[in-house]
Amino acid sequence: MNIMLAWKRAMGVSEYTGIVSPAYCIYRGKQNMCAKYFHYLFRTDMYANLFKQYSTGIIDSRLRLYPDKFFALKCQVPPVDKQHRIADYLDRKCSQIDAIIARQQEVIEKLKAYKLSVITEAVTKGLNPNVPMKHSGVEWIGQIPQFTTVTCARHLYEIVLGKMLSSTPKSEEDTLESYFCAANIHFSDIDYTNLKTMWFSKEERRNYLVNTGDLLVVEGGAGAGGAHIVEKSVENCYIQNSIMIARSISSASNKWLY
Structure with a gap:
């Protein structure tokens, strides 16, 4: 958990072995538990708001959720088998949603590129695709419509x-x-x-x-x-x-x- 950004959901189950800076806290379960379940639980709006409420600091960029405050918070703990089932379900469901988002984002990027090409075509060549062209005299501008002028x-x-x-x-x-x-x-x-x-x-x-x-x-x-x-x-x-x-x-x- 990034203690400075816990209220922005900056936490998760580590997939790596390594070292962290003092800006982070490492939490390990004392009993049999599914860490991935708490990964999802603590990233909900309910806990993000709670983490901000219990963080110490005068402005958002200085907030810190120290271990004593985190440990004082209550959380719901279903039986461990249900924790695993919930985490597995969310892994599958979130992967499906992420895939849809990625496809939609690809469509959005293509539409943005198309929009830019439409604007470029209209402002540089006008609305008549068959208009006679001439060289602008400026290398990076290139061809312009015959009756268009270039000025500063x-x-x-x-x-x-x-x-x-x-x-x-x-x-x-x-x-x-x-x-x-x-x-x-x-x-x-x-x-x-x-x-x-x-x-x-x-x-x-x-x-x-x-x-x-x-x-x-x-x-x-x-x-x-x-x-x-x-x-x-x-x-x-x-x-x-x-x-x-x-x-x-x-x-x-x-x-x-x-």
């Missing part, structure tokens, strides 16, 4: 890079405001619920304010390039410097750029 994004869009993190106000005019960071922006959606706050000056509030219809683009990190359109009304919300705002200054569409 700065000619079509205003780009605003967000504010550096600031933990303290610099003047009496500064206000504590919500902001979007990289964790909030995904290709599938924008997370409007888990917004952090920092101090913004009057000028910064004017420069970094997010408007409905803006395209938010992740500037760096693991999610670099992630983007989504602000499709709902947002009030007094800004961007941190891991995010760029792209706004059309021409006839180009934010949704097309997305």
